[in-house]
Amino acid sequence: MLSGDQGSKNPFMVWRVNVRDQSFRREPIPSSWERLGGRGLLARILMDEVPGDCDPLGRENKLIFAPGLLVGHMLSSCDRISVGAKSPLTRGVKESNAGGRTGLQITHLGIKALILEDQPEKSGWWLLHLSTQGVRFEAADDLVGLGVYETANRLLARYGDKVAIALIGPGGERLYSAAGIQNLDKDRVPSRINARGGLGAVMGSKGLKAIVIDARDGSKPPIADPGAFRQAQKEYTKAVIEHPQSELYRDYGTASMTRTTQAFSALPTRNFSSGQFEGAEQISGEFMRQQMLNRGGDCEPAHACMAGCTIRSSNVYGGPDGKMVVSPLEYETIGLMGSNLGIDSLDTIAQLNWMVNDIGLDSIEIGAALGVAAEAGLMEFGDGKRAMELVNEIYKDSETGRFLGNGAASTGRALGVERVPVVKGQAISAYDPRAIKGTGVTYITSPQGADHTAGLTIRAKVDHLEPKGQARLSAKAQVNMAGYDTLGACIFAGYGFAAAPQTIAALLNARYGWDVDKSILKILGKETLDLERQFNQMAGFTKADDCLPEWMLREPIQPINAVFDVPEEELETMFDD
Amino acid sequence: MINRLEVDLPSQSTMEDLLRQLQIELSPEHLLLARNGRVVDVDQTLQEGDLVNLMPAMSGGTF
Numbered sequence: 001m002l003s004g005d006q007g008s009k010n011p012f013m014v015w016r017v018n019v020r021d022q023s024f025r026r027e028p029i030p031s032s033w034e035r036l037g038g039r040g041l042l043a044r045i046l047m048d049e050v051p052g053d054c055d056p057l058g059r060e061n062k063l064i065f066a067p068g069l070l071v072g073h074m075l076s077s078c079d080r081i082s083v084g085a086k087s088p089l090t091r092g093v094k095e096s097n098a099g100g101r102t103g104l105q106i107t108h109l110g111i112k113a114l115i116l117e118d119q120p121e122k123s124g125w126w127l128l129h130l131s132t133q134g135v136r137f138e139a140a141d142d143l144v145g146l147g148v149y150e151t152a153n154r155l156l157a158r159y160g161d162k163v164a165i166a167l168i169g170p171g172g173e174r175l176y177s178a179a180g181i182q183n184l185d186k187d188r189v190p191s192r193i194n195a196r197g198g199l200g201a202v203m204g205s206k207g208l209k210a211i212v213i214d215a216r217d218g219s220k221p222p223i224a225d226p227g228a229f230r231q232a233q234k235e236y237t238k239a240v241i242e243h244p245q246s247e248l249y250r251d252y253g254t255a256s257m258t259r260t261t262q263a264f265s266a267l268p269t270r271n272f273s274s275g276q277f278e279g280a281e282q283i284s285g286e287f288m289r290q291q292m293l294n295r296g297g298d299c300e301p302a303h304a305c306m307a308g309c310t311i312r313s314s315n316v317y318g319g320p321d322g323k324m325v326v327s328p329l330e331y332e333t334i335g336l337m338g339s340n341l342g343i344d345s346l347d348t349i350a351q352l353n354w355m356v357n358d359i360g361l362d363s364i365e366i367g368a369a370l371g372v373a374a375e376a377g378l379m380e381f382g383d384g385k386r387a388m389e390l391v392n393e394i395y396k397d398s399e400t401g402r403f404l405g406n407g408a409a410s411t412g413r414a415l416g417v418e419r420v421p422v423v424k425g426q427a428i429s430a431y432d433p434r435a436i437k438g439t440g441v442t443y444i445t446s447p448q449g450a451d452h453t454a455g456l457t458i459r460a461k462v463d464h465l466e467p468k469g470q471a472r473l474s475a476k477a478q479v480n481m482a483g484y485d486t487l488g489a490c491i492f493a494g495y496g497f498a499a500a501p502q503t504i505a506a507l508l509n510a511r512y513g514w515d516v517d518k519s520i521l522k523i524l525g526k527e528t529l530d531l532e533r534q535f536n537q538m539a540g541f542t543k544a545d546d547c548l549p550e551w552m553l554r555e556p557i558q559p560i561n562a563v564f565d566v567p568e569e570e571l572e573t574m575f576d577d
Numbered sequence: 578m579i580n581r582l583e584v585d586l587p588s589q590s591t592m593e594d595l596l597r598q599l600q601i602e603l604s605p606e607h608l609l610l611a612r613n614g615r616v617v618d619v620d621q622t623l624q625e626g627d628l629v630n631l632m633p634a635m636s637g638g639t640f
Contacts, residue, residue: 244603244607244633245607245633256633259630260609260630263614263630263632281580286580459632459633459634461609461616463615464616559614
C-alpha cells in the first residue's frame with residue numbers, strides 16, 4: 001500500500017484540479033511516483049503529463065505543488081514546498097521551492113501532489129480552498145490588482161490565522177515572466193517565494209489568485225517506524241545545530257556571502273561589469289547585523305521561515321525607526337538589487353525588495369532587468385530613487401514596466417542591450433560565473449537555467465579560478481541539490497545531512513517502511529536530473545543552449561581578470577560515473 | 578566588529594601561522610583561505626602586502 005502504513009488516517013493521494021470545469025478528483029498514486037517527492041516528483045509528472053513543446057501559458061501546461069519526501073513532521077528545515085511547470089521564462093522544466101507554511105500544511109491534508117490543469121474558458125479570477133473536505137473554488141475578483149501583502153491580509157481575515165496561503169500578485173495576474181508565487185512564513189508574512197522562472201505567470205494563466213490551505217482537521221503523515229524516525233531525527237538535528245555554518249547563518253544570514261563574493265571578485269557590480277563593489281562593506285552581513293542590533297524594534301537578525309527550523313537563517317529587516325520593512329532580506333537581492341545596480345544602501349535595497357514582493361516578482365530577475373535598464377541609460381547606476389521609480393513603472397503596468405516585469409532578457413531585447421546576464425533566458429544569480437567557475441558550470445548545464453541553488457560551489461575548498469575540475473564539482477553539487485530538493489530539505493539543512501549522511505536513509509526508511517541505503521540521495525538526485533533533461537530535450541533544448549552569453553565569454557571580470565574557460569571535454573563527461 | 582585587520586608576521590610565515598596568531602578556533606577544514614583573491618592551502622607562504630580572506634567553507638557536496 002502506498003505510504004507504507006495500513007489503516008492510516010492520512011493515505012496520501014494525488015489531488016487533481018481542472019480549472020476549466022472546476023472539477024476535483026483524489027487519485028491513487030501511480031507506482032512510479034511513489035518513491036519521489038518535491039522536485040523529482042515534479043519532473044516525473046511533467047514527463048508523464050505535459051508535452052514538452054506546449055505553450056507555458058496555455059491549456060496543456062500544468063502547475064504542480066509537490067511537498068518533498070520528508071515534509072510533514074517539522075524535521076528541522078525540511079518542510080519545503082516545490083512548485084513546478086514548464087517555465088514561461090526559460091521555456092524548459094522549472095522547479096522552484098520555498099519555505100514557510102505551505103509544505104507542512106499540504107502534507108497534513110495527505111496531498112502527494114496538487115496538479116492544476118487546463119485553463120478557464122471565461123474571464124474571472126478564483127481562489128482554491130483546500131481542506132480535508134476537498135477543494136472548493138471561490139470567486140476572487142475582489143482581490144484582483146491587489147498587492148501580495150494586502151491580499152494576504154484579507155485572506156487571513158477571511159479564513160483565519162492558521163491557514164497556509166500560496167498567492168500571486170499583480171505580476172502573476174499580468175502573466176509577467178518574472179512572476180513568482182508567495183507563501184506565508186510561519187509568522188504569516190507572505191514573502192517565502194517560489195521565485196524563479198515565472199511560475200506566478202503560470203498560476204495567473206490558470207485564473208488562480210490564491211490557494212488557501214486549511215489543514216486544521218488534517219493530520220501529520222503516518223510514520224512506519226516512529227521510534228526509528230525519532231532516533232534519526234535526533235541525530236540529524238544534532239548534526240545541524242553543531243555545524244559551524246548554522247551559527248553563521250543564524251547570526252548573519254545569507255548576507256554573510258557578500259564579503260566572500262567580494263573577496264573572489266564575484267560580486268555582481270553594475271550589470272556584471274565588475275566583481276568587486278566599492279560599497280560592499282555597507283551591504284555586508286556584518287554591517288547589516290550591527291545595524292539591526294543598533295536599531296532594535298522589529299529587527300531580527302535570526303528568524304525561522306518554517307516552524308521548527310533550528311538554523312534560522314532568515315531575518316526581519318527594520319528601517320531607521322526599527323519598524324519592519326521586509327522579511328527576509330537575502331543575499332541574492334542584496335547582490336542583484338544592490339551592487340549590481342551600484343546601490344550601497346541596505347535601506348534602499350530593502351525597500352526595493354518589498355516592492356517586488358508586493359507585485360509578486362523574483363528579485364533576482366528584476367534586479368538583473370534593472371541592471372540591463374541602467375546599462376541602456378534608463379537609470380544611473382547608484383540612483384536608488386530612480387530604481388524605485390522604475391519598479392513603480394512595473395506596478396503601473398506601463399510599457400516600460402511590462403518589459404521590466406518580463407525579466408532581464410525581455411528588457412535587453414526591448415532596449416537593444418547586448419550585455420544581458422542570462423542563461424536559458426533566466427537571470428544569473430549573485431555569483432559571477434567567470435570568478436566562481438564551478439557555479440558557472442552549474443548555470444550553463446543545469447536544466448533549470450542560471451540557478452545557483454541547483455549547485456553552488458563557492459564554499460568548496462577549491463581554487464575557483466582553476467578551470468579544471470570545476471565540471472565534476474558542479475556535477476556533484478547538482479546531484480546533491482536535486483536530491484535535497486526531492487526530500488523537501490532546505491539547502492542549509494544539507495550541512496546536517498552531510499555531517500550525518502546515514503540519517504537520510506534512516507529517516508526515509510522509518511517514515512515509509514523502505515529499505516534504502518546511503519546512496520539514496522544520489523539516486524534521487526540523478527533520477528531527477530535525468531527526467532529534467534529528458535523534458536528539456538522534448539522542449540527543444542540542445543547542447544547549444546548550455547552556454548554563457550557571448551559577451552560574457554569575451555569580457556574578463558575585473559579586478560581578477562578572469563574568463564570562463566572550463567574545458568569543453570570536462571563538460572561532456574561531468575555526470576559520468 | 579572587525580572589518581579589517583593588519584597583521585605583522587615573521588617572513589616565511591604561512592597561512593597556518595596566521596591562523597595561530599589570530600587564535601582562530603575553527604579548524605582549517607572549516608575555512609576557505611584566500612590570498613589575494615585566490616583559494617590557497619594552510620601551508621601557503623605569505624608575503625608582504627598580501628590581502629588574506631578567511632571564509633567559512635563547506636564540504637560533503639553541499640557547497
